[in-house]
Amino acid sequence: xxxxxxxxxxxxxxxxxxxxxxxxxxxxxxxxxxxxxxxxxxxxxxxxxxxxxxxxxxxxxxxxxxxxxxxxxxxxxxxxxxxxxxxxxxxxxxxxxxxxxxxxxxxxxxxxxxxxxxxxxxxxxxxxxxxxxxxxxxxxxxxxxxxxxxxxxxxxxxxxxxxxxxxxxxxxxxxxxxxxxxxxxxxxxxxxxxxxxxxxxxxxxxxxxxxxxxxxxxxxxxxxxxxxxxxxxxxxxxxxxxxxxxxxxxxxxxxxxxxxxxxxxxxxxxxxxxxxxxxxxxxxxxxxxxxxxxxxxxxxxxxxxxxxxxxxxxxxxxxxxxxxxxxxxxxxxxxxxxxxxxxxxxxxxxxxxx
Numbered sequence: 001x002x003x004x005x006x007x008x009x010x011x012x013x014x015x016x017x018x019x020x021x022x023x024x025x026x027x028x029x030x031x032x033x034x035x036x037x038x039x040x041x042x043x044x045x046x047x048x049x050x051x052x053x054x055x056x057x058x059x060x061x062x063x064x065x066x067x068x069x070x071x072x073x074x075x076x077x078x079x080x081x082x083x084x085x086x087x088x089x090x091x092x093x094x095x096x097x098x099x100x101x102x103x104x105x106x107x108x109x110x111x112x113x114x115x116x117x118x119x120x121x122x123x124x125x126x127x128x129x130x131x132x133x134x135x136x137x138x139x140x141x142x143x144x145x146x147x148x149x150x151x152x153x154x155x156x157x158x159x160x161x162x163x164x165x166x167x168x169x170x171x172x173x174x175x176x177x178x179x180x181x182x183x184x185x186x187x188x189x190x191x192x193x194x195x196x197x198x199x200x201x202x203x204x205x206x207x208x209x210x211x212x213x214x215x216x217x218x219x220x221x222x223x224x225x226x227x228x229x230x231x232x233x234x235x236x237x238x239x240x241x242x243x244x245x246x247x248x249x250x251x252x253x254x255x256x257x258x259x260x261x262x263x264x265x266x267x268x269x270x271x272x273x274x275x276x277x278x279x280x281x282x283x284x285x286x287x288x289x290x291x292x293x294x295x296x297x298x299x300x301x302x303x304x305x306x307x308x309x310x311x312x313x314x315x316x317x318x319x320x321x322x323x324x325x326x327x328x329x330x331x332x333x334x335x336x337x338x339x340x341x342x343x344x345x346x347x348x349x350x351x352x353x354x
Contacts, residue, residue, distance in 0.1 A: 176233030
C-alpha cells in the first residue's frame with residue numbers, strides 16, 4: 001500500500017512537471033503589444049506564434065504563425081504582379097509551348113538569359129538559339145551514291161530498300177506526312193551512335209575526336225526537321241501510333257546493330273539518307289506540279305535556316321534535302337573509316353558540317 005501511494009505521488013509529480021513540455025501553449029498578443037511591435041511587422045499584418053515542444057523526438061520545437069488581418073491585394077496590385085511575372089519570363093516563348101504560364105520561381109536562381117536577334121528584336125525560340133542557326137549549303141552534290149561492294153554494304157543497302165516498300169504503300173504521295181515519319185526515324189541513329197561513343201569514351205578514358213558532338217549534332221538537326229514539318233502536316237492519331245511503334249523497333253535494332261558492327265550501322269544510315277534525298281526530290285516535284293500547296297514557310301524554319309521572310313514550303317524542302325545530303329556524306333565517311341581498320345577518333349569529326 002505504501003509503495004502504491006508513493007508511486008502515485010511520483011507519477012503525479014512527473015506529470016505536473018512535464019505538462020508544459022507535452023502540451024502546446026498559445027499566447028495571443030494583446031492589442032497594446034501588437035501596436036508596440038508594429039514597427040517589426042508589416043503595417044497591416046499582426047502575427048501570433050504557436051510553439052510546441054515534442055520531447056519524444058529529441059526535444060525539437062515546431063513553430064507556426066497565424067496571420068491576423070492580412071491585407072487582400074487589390075485588382076490593380078494583382079494586375080501589376082502578373083505583368084511583372086510576364087516580363088521576368090520574357091512573355092510567351094513560341095518554341096516552348098508556355099503560353100499563359102506563370103514565371104517559374106526557383107530557390108536555385110537559375111534565370112533564363114534574355115536573347116535578342118542581330119537586329120535587336122527578341123528571340124522567341126526556346127528549342128534552339130541564334131548561334132545554332134545557319135544557311136544551308138545548297139551546292140552539295142545530291143547524286144553521289146556509294147556502290148555496295150562488300151557483304152555488309154549489300155546487307156545495309158537492301159535493308160533500307162526493304163524499308164522503303166511499306167513506307168510507299170502507307171503514305172503514297174502524302175509527302176508531308178511521309179517527311180514527318182522519315183524524320184522520326186532519321187533522328188535516332190545520331191543519338192544512338194553518339195551515346196555509345198560517349199560510353200566508350202568513358203570506359204576507355206579517351207577522347208572521341210569530336211565524333212560524339214558530330215553525331216549528336218546530326219540527331220538534333222533531324223529533330224529540327226521534324227519540328228518544322230509538324231507545322232506543315234498535322235499527324236493523325238494512327239500516324240502517331242505508328243511513329244511510337246516504328247521508333248521503338250528501330251531504336252533497339254539500330255542499337256544492337258551499332259554494337260555488333262559500327263561500319264554496317266553507319267553505312268545503313270548513309271543509304272537511308274540517300275533515300276531521304278530521293279523522297280524530298282519527289283516532294284519538290286509535287287510542289288512544282290501544284291499537287292501540294294506551296295504554303296508560307298513556318299516561322300521556326302525561317303529562323304533556323306535564316307531564310308527570307310517570304311520563304312515558302314518549297315524553300316524549306318530544298319534546305320532540308322541539302323541537310324540530308326550532308327548526313328549521307330558524314331555516315332558513309334564514318335563507315336569508310338571503320339572499313340580501313342581505323343577508329344573514328346583517328347579522323348577529325350566534321351563538326352558543323354551542314
